[in-house]
Amino acid sequence: xxxxxxxxxxxxxxxxxPRIGVLEMSRRLGVxxxxxxxxxxRLQSNGVIRGFGPQVDPAALGYPVTAFATLQIRQGQGxxxxxxxxxxxxxxxxxxxxxxxxxxxxxxxxxNADLQRVIDRVVGFDGIVRASxxxxxxxxxxxxxxxxxxxxxxxxxxxx
Amino acid sequence: xxxxxxxxxxxxxxxxxPRIGVLEMSRRLGVxxxxxxxxxxRLQSNGVIRGFGPQVDPAALGYPVTAFATLQIRQGQGxxxxxxxxxxxxxxxxxxxxxxxxxxxxxxxxxNADLQRVIDRVVGFDGIVRASxxxxxxxxxxxxxxxxxxxxxxxxxxxx
DNA sequence: GTATTCACTGGGCAATCTGCTCAGCGGTAC
DNA sequence: GTACCGCTGAGCAGATTGCCCAGTGAATAC
Numbered sequence: 483x484x485x486x487x488x489x490x491x492x493x494x495x496x497x498x499x500p501r502i503g504v505l506e507m508s509r510r511l512g513v514x515x516x517x518x519x520x521x522x523x524r525l526q527s528n529g530v531i532r533g534f535g536p537q538v539d540p541a542a543l544g545y546p547v548t549a550f551a552t553l554q555i556r557q558g559q560g561x562x563x564x565x566x567x568x569x570x571x572x573x574x575x576x577x578x579x580x581x582x583x584x585x586x587x588x589x590x591x592x593x594n595a596d597l598q599r600v601i602d603r604v605v606g607f608d609g610i611v612r613a614s615x616x617x618x619x620x621x622x623x624x625x626x627x628x629x630x631x632x633x634x635x636x637x638x639x640x641x642x
Numbered sequence: 643x644x645x646x647x648x649x650x651x652x653x654x655x656x657x658x659x660p661r662i663g664v665l666e667m668s669r670r671l672g673v674x675x676x677x678x679x680x681x682x683x684r685l686q687s688n689g690v691i692r693g694f695g696p697q698v699d700p701a702a703l704g705y706p707v708t709a710f711a712t713l714q715i716r717q718g719q720g721x722x723x724x725x726x727x728x729x730x731x732x733x734x735x736x737x738x739x740x741x742x743x744x745x746x747x748x749x750x751x752x753x754n755a756d757l758q759r760v761i762d763r764v765v766g767f768d769g770i771v772r773a774s775x776x777x778x779x780x781x782x783x784x785x786x787x788x789x790x791x792x793x794x795x796x797x798x799x800x801x802x
Numbered sequence: 803g804t805a806t807t808c809a810c811t812g813g814g815c816a817a818t819c820t821g822c823t824c825a826g827c828g829g830t831a832c
Numbered sequence: 833g834t835a836c837c838g839c840t841g842a843g844c845a846g847a848t849t850g851c852c853c854a855g856t857g858a859a860t861a862c
Binding site: 484485493496497500501528529530531532533534535536537538539540541542543544545548550564567568570571572573574575576577578579580581584586587588590616617618619620621622623624625626627629630631632633634 | 644645653656657660661688689690691692693694695696697698699700701702703704705708710724727728730731732733734735736737738739740741744746747748750776777778779780781782783784785786787789790791792793794
Binding site for chain 2: 809810811812
């Protein structure tokens with residue numbers, strides 16, 4: 483899935499000014515409205531743009547503490563553990579990583595003390611052998627995609 | 643900061659159907675349009691809703707490999723390392739965690755082989771003492787906020 | 803008890819944008 | 833040469849937005 487420079491400019495523009503409309507984008511980019519619309523449709527059906535959901539800040543919701551927990555899972559218990567973790571609202575993201583039955587999950591909590599409660603709930607399940615947690619102190623680079631998009635749009639040398 | 647049930651239903655509705663407009667939301671929620679508009683404005687100025695940027699899938703851009711790297715930083719080199727890491731487009735997120743000078747960063751790459759290049763670029767900097775990498779295999783729970791919002795709103799809002 | 807403040811309602815308005823259509827144009831593939 | 837494809841510029845009806853207003857009910861302040 484290669485994107486060209488116009489695709490890249492569309493995505494970057496959207497990332498910088500999300501409330502912008504198709505018409506205004508076509509003006510800024512100097513192309514016809516239909517073109518922008520067609521590109522956007524294509525980017526979405528390609529899955530490059532998954533959606534435009536609201537970006538919610540857990541801290542503003544009252545969950546200022548973020549932590550990453552690495553879980554070691556007992557062989558064959560993966561599915562059960564996933565189902566368990568999915569029931570924890572404070573578990574925002576779950577990934578499985580290399581290593582024997584390892585999972586990485588992103589947690590939030592109302593305070594450091596509350597984090598203990600969340601972790602207890604997370605690890606209070608049979609298939610979890612061991613857990614280690616790292617509390618996030620700062621977030622110097624929040625999740626970003628603009629640099630990657632710009633790079634992907636720059637070298638469209640790769641074929642499909 | 644504390645959101646009520648109506649706020650929660652607005653956020654959840656937006657998360658489920660981002661293309662929905664204020665008018666349609668007011669219809670679904672059974673409240674006046676002005677109310678939804680006022681709530682949305684408040685949520686955004688509160689910082690609860692940071693924005694509506696496009697959610698871009700790195701895999702669809704040609705970067706199907708995700709990894710987490712834990713970096714150990716030499717004392718006092720934190721700022722320099724951050725500046726260095728910020729220049730790497732494949733570095734999507736950077737967090738500092740508990741522990742002596744530890745950073746956690748999310749990386750993507752075009753392939754496992756390409757990941758080596760990315761890691762080399764990331765760790766090819768003076769202030770980084772040690773790095774360990776975990777490759778992401780699956781993503782059973784992509785970043786989500788709906789369960790947390792529902793808990794924070796203390797309600798049981800149903801979608802469409 | 804009374805006055806004030808506040809959020810929500812329901813209505814209306816002009817301006818804008820969207821979704822859709824169309825024909826024309828240039829480049830590319832065959 | 834011809835067919836295909838993406839982009840352009842235009843137009844249209846319908847919907848939505850941003851903004852205003854007065855009225856209401858409830859909670860709060862005095």
